[in-house]
Amino acid sequence: MIETVNLTKYFYSKKTIIKAVDNVSLEIKKGEVFCLLGPNGAGKTTLLKMLATLILPTSGTAYVNGYDITKDEIGVKSSIGFVGGDERSFYWRLTGRQNLEFYASLYNLFSSQSKERINQLLNLLEVELYADRMFVTYSTGIKQKFSIIRALLHNPAILLVDEPTKSLDPRAASHLRKFIKEKLSREQKETILFVTHQIEEAKELSDRIGIMQKGRFQVCEKKEDLEEILEINHEEEGN
Amino acid sequence: MIVAFLKKGILHEMSYRFAFLLEILSILFFILTFYFITKLFGKVAIPYLESYGGDYFSFVLIGIAFSSYMGVGLGSFSGNLRSEQMMGTLEAMLVTPTRVSTIIFSLSAWNFIYATAEILIYLLLGTLLFGVDISNANIGAAFLILFLTLGSFTGFGIISASFIMILKRGDPVNWILGNVSDFLGGVYFPITILPPFVQVISHLLPITYALRAIRHALLQGYSFKMLLPDILVLVLFCVIVLPLSIFFFKYAVKRTKLEGTLSQY
Numbered sequence: 001m002i003e004t005v006n007l008t009k010y011f012y013s014k015k016t017i018i019k020a021v022d023n024v025s026l027e028i029k030k031g032e033v034f035c036l037l038g039p040n041g042a043g044k045t046t047l048l049k050m051l052a053t054l055i056l057p058t059s060g061t062a063y064v065n066g067y068d069i070t071k072d073e074i075g076v077k078s079s080i081g082f083v084g085g086d087e088r089s090f091y092w093r094l095t096g097r098q099n100l101e102f103y104a105s106l107y108n109l110f111s112s113q114s115k116e117r118i119n120q121l122l123n124l125l126e127v128e129l130y131a132d133r134m135f136v137t138y139s140t141g142i143k144q145k146f147s148i149i150r151a152l153l154h155n156p157a158i159l160l161v162d163e164p165t166k167s168l169d170p171r172a173a174s175h176l177r178k179f180i181k182e183k184l185s186r187e188q189k190e191t192i193l194f195v196t197h198q199i200e201e202a203k204e205l206s207d208r209i210g211i212m213q214k215g216r217f218q219v220c221e222k223k224e225d226l227e228e229i230l231e232i233n234h235e236e237e238g239n
Numbered sequence: 240m241i242v243a244f245l246k247k248g249i250l251h252e253m254s255y256r257f258a259f260l261l262e263i264l265s266i267l268f269f270i271l272t273f274y275f276i277t278k279l280f281g282k283v284a285i286p287y288l289e290s291y292g293g294d295y296f297s298f299v300l301i302g303i304a305f306s307s308y309m310g311v312g313l314g315s316f317s318g319n320l321r322s323e324q325m326m327g328t329l330e331a332m333l334v335t336p337t338r339v340s341t342i343i344f345s346l347s348a349w350n351f352i353y354a355t356a357e358i359l360i361y362l363l364l365g366t367l368l369f370g371v372d373i374s375n376a377n378i379g380a381a382f383l384i385l386f387l388t389l390g391s392f393t394g395f396g397i398i399s400a401s402f403i404m405i406l407k408r409g410d411p412v413n414w415i416l417g418n419v420s421d422f423l424g425g426v427y428f429p430i431t432i433l434p435p436f437v438q439v440i441s442h443l444l445p446i447t448y449a450l451r452a453i454r455h456a457l458l459q460g461y462s463f464k465m466l467l468p469d470i471l472v473l474v475l476f477c478v479i480v481l482p483l484s485i486f487f488f489k490y491a492v493k494r495t496k497l498e499g500t501l502s503q504y
Binding site: 053077082107150 | 240243247251255331337342496
């Protein structure tokens, strides 16, 4: 479903080279929930944005649903739903429904198709009541649910999710995690790449966990080993 | 696709109804200002405006109306791009399968419709309330000139958006053309009153040809043959600037994707 091959991204400033993503090779299988765990600035979002074709790699490549991110941008974008952590990514003076209808057209959904799909998703995420209110009136949790609806509009094979719980209170965050795990993963069989910096969140949600630190990547095959790996990484960093 | 962008633009605009009303009032007061300036100094201007029919108010009304249209061609792409970057909505659009170029063009569709409505308001108020005479207008030629003007200014507008994409703020194309066009292009006065060396610079700008041609077409009803020299220059601007703008735009998208700054502001 997702395969990265020596995927690398360096950012060049005047005197330094920042190795945001350093030679990452990973494979995420169909229907898997893969959590990418790491501290702020580890390169998680850069990796996610490369998979979404928003950033071009310095070297290496990745295949998303079989499409090469450097060669088939449209194929990749048709296959993914992107849930960012930024709650501003909607038109606040339009209603939630008007926003979703607008984005549905960017996914090439016809009006009748999109109306039906939007109602279906509003029902799935239990936010029908809010659909015809101005977006600016929503709580952060509801805004985040609309982000997920937007990402699911075109029924994508893969969901790329970037720290969706970072501005939620613990109760709303827990509710969202439960929804992702039960509804999206188990019922809808979505392949999910979930970025977070919270260890417990990664453990709760994932089938497998990948750890990113200073652009480098390693897979944690067993969740029980997670703390140990993080401890070793921390010590190595200290040295 | 474009319908969705237009719908979004209308809904957004309707959420600021009072602003729209104020805009119409601004147009009215702007027109009134020049109406009374014409009353005061209009007769002095007659010798300089012979080829346009001699009436300063008609001359300046068309100048203002169409220069605002050109302003939309020049500034709407970069303005919308920056505004969507600031609102955080650009990234959400860029992860959809719609091409970046389609998004940028469609974002400006509403601005062009809005600006067209503004031109109509200018012309309606001018003809109905202030006696501007466009009964002999060559409407076909006026549309052709408008189309070509839009083409060349859109080209500059896309180059301007390319700068905004890379620099985020402070694009030189918009600054130069936006600031000098009204003065050097003859919006408020015919460029023939400028010193000869300044007139040379005026002739490097598309607005000079566009305004002269549109005034001749609307106020004097010039035929296509009479308008041909100005039309040909506008065609030349389109042929040069439009392909150049597409090249710049593709470069800007690639560069910002490499730098990872596509949706940053």
